[in-house]
Amino acid sequence: xxxxxxxxxxxxxxxxxxxxxxxxxxxxxxxxxxxxxxxxxxxxxxxxxxxxxxxxxxxxxxxxxxxxxxxxxxxxxxxxxxxxxxxxxxxxxxxxxxxxxxxxxxxxxxxxxxxxxxxxxxxxxxxxxxxxxxxxxxxxxxxxxxxxxxxxxxxxxxxxxxxxxxxxxxxxxxxxxxxxxxxxxxxxxxxxxxxxxxxxxxxxxxxxxxxxxxxxxxxxxxxxxxxxxxxxxxxxxxxxxxxxxxxxxxxxxxxxxxxxxxxxxxxxxxxxxxxxxxxxxxxxxxxxxxxxxxxxxxxxxxxxxxxxxxxxxxxxxxxxxxxxxxxxxxxxxxxxxxxxxxxxxxxxxx
Numbered sequence: 597x598x599x600x601x602x603x604x605x606x607x608x609x610x611x612x613x614x615x616x617x618x619x620x621x622x623x624x625x626x627x628x629x630x631x632x633x634x635x636x637x638x639x640x641x642x643x644x645x646x647x648x649x650x651x652x653x654x655x656x657x658x659x660x661x662x663x664x665x666x667x668x669x670x671x672x673x674x675x676x677x678x679x680x681x682x683x684x685x686x687x688x689x690x691x692x693x694x695x696x697x698x699x700x701x702x703x704x705x706x707x708x709x710x711x712x713x714x715x716x717x718x719x720x721x722x723x724x725x726x727x728x729x730x731x732x733x734x735x736x737x738x739x740x741x742x743x744x745x746x747x748x749x750x751x752x753x754x755x756x757x758x759x760x761x762x763x764x765x766x767x768x769x770x771x772x773x774x775x776x777x778x779x780x781x782x783x784x785x786x787x788x789x790x791x792x793x794x795x796x797x798x799x800x801x802x803x804x805x806x807x808x809x810x811x812x813x814x815x816x817x818x819x820x821x822x823x824x825x826x827x828x829x830x831x832x833x834x835x836x837x838x839x840x841x842x843x844x845x846x847x848x849x850x851x852x853x854x855x856x857x858x859x860x861x862x863x864x865x866x867x868x869x870x871x872x873x874x875x876x877x878x879x880x881x882x883x884x885x886x887x888x889x890x891x892x893x894x895x896x897x898x899x900x901x902x903x904x905x906x907x908x909x910x911x912x913x914x915x916x917x918x919x920x921x922x923x924x925x926x927x928x929x930x931x932x933x934x935x936x937x938x939x940x941x942x943x944x945x946x
Contacts, residue, residue: 600630600749601650601749601752601753604628604630604647605647605650605651607628607630608624608628608647608651609651609656609675609680611624611627611628612658612673612674612675613675613677613680615674616674617663617672617674618659618660618661618662618663618671618672618673618674619663619672619673619674620663620670620671620672620673621644621671621672621673623672624644624673625640625644630643631643631644639813642813642815646753646754648673650752656675656680657675657676657679657680658673658675659673659674659675659676659679660672660673661674685718695715695718696715699712699714699715741785741802741803741805742805742808742809743759743787743802743805743809744778744785744802746808746809746811747775747778747787747802747809748778749811750775750809750811751775751776751777751778753811754775754815754816755775755811755812755813755814755815755816756772756773756774756775756792756811756812756813756814756815756816757772757773757775757809757810757811757812758770758771758772758773758809758810758812759771759773759805759806759807759808759809759810760805760806760807761800761804761805761806762804762805762806763804768806770793771791771793771800772791772792772793772812773787773789773790773791773792773798773800774789774790774792774816774817774818775787775788775789775816776788776789776790776820776821777820778802784801784802784803785801785802785803786799786800786801786802787799787800787802788800790816790818797821841876841877841878841879841881841900842876842877842897843861843874843875843876843877844874844875844876844877844881844894844896844897844900845872845873845874845894845895845896846872846873846874846875846885846892846893846894846895847866847870847871847872847892847893847895848870848871848872848873848888848891848892848893849869849870849871849890849891849892850865850866850869850870850871852888852891853873853888853891853892856873856875856885856888856892857871857873859875859876860873860874860875861874861875861876862874870893872895877897877900881900882900882903882904882906882907883907885900885904886904886907886908886911889908892904
């Protein structure tokens with residue numbers, strides 16, 4: 597959740613917890629700065645309704661009642677401290693380890709601050725949450741595309757976005773999209789949503805978004821499919837667009853490269869600390885393998901080996917190329933959709 601929204605929700609919870617009586621929307625609007633800054637009554641209503649729904653989804657008991665017995669039509673809100681208080685937390689060692697791994701997962705991404713803050717709160721509550729990953733676990737994710745954070749906010753807030761998008765042929769067009777979810781596949785981030793200009797579902801690569809993402813504040817009109825498998829659609833698109841380049845044989849260091857191992861056709865364990873695996877190579881596989889650095893050695897084909905070496909040399913000496921070397925790299929969707937939308941496949945924007 598973006599920091600600005602988190603702060604707004606925390607302040608709303610504090611305000612409703614501190615009051616012994618029900619608080620009206622009008623009082624909340626004058627008390628909380630984000631509500632005061634809403635340009636119109638409609639914008640405030642939309643933001644407040646989204647915040648109420650968010651609190652309920654987080655399990656925070658939001659009570660609704662009349663402010664005064666004399667004016668039964670004047671509705672207010674509050675959070676009862678007794679209902680909101682958390683029971684004492686107890687974590688098993690494996691649960692604590694999983695939380696530590698989840699926090700480290702975002703250390704190189706835009707959510708690092710939120711992950712670290714959550715970890716500190718758990719430690720302050722007396723929980724022994726270890727940050728060291730168990731042997732063989734590599735928690736890491738990169739979300740460096742400028743579009744990632746605003747799109748993540750749009751997915752959570754359920755509002756329409758606008759941006760310019762570069763197609764595979766180089767043409768740039770304006771897009772207006774109802775965002776559904778964001779997913780990562782082979783080191784790249786993708787947005788799934790409903791393209792209003794094309795009146796159909798689409799998948800967009802975040803690194804092809806060429807303009808700042810504009811959050812319009814408008815609520816989407818189309819339901820999100822219940823069964824939304826973005827990764828399967830992106831995988832199918834990658835095969836269609838770049839083609840299957842055949843098998844590639846790799847040596848991978850023992851206890852590393854688990855994403856590669858999961859997709860391997862075969863894995864042969866070695867006795868020298870290195871295992872041999874066979875994967876299917878695509879056009880962008882060289883950039884993906886380069887991310888693993890010294891933990892991967894390409895044995896075959898020679899063209900892939902040369903491409904990976906070229907990527908690594910370009911990274912080590914960025915001045916050797918004018919543009920440097922580009923190393924190729926879920927957010928839960930809404931819960932309701934019509935039967936027709938559940939059956940409709942996604943297409944990747946070309």
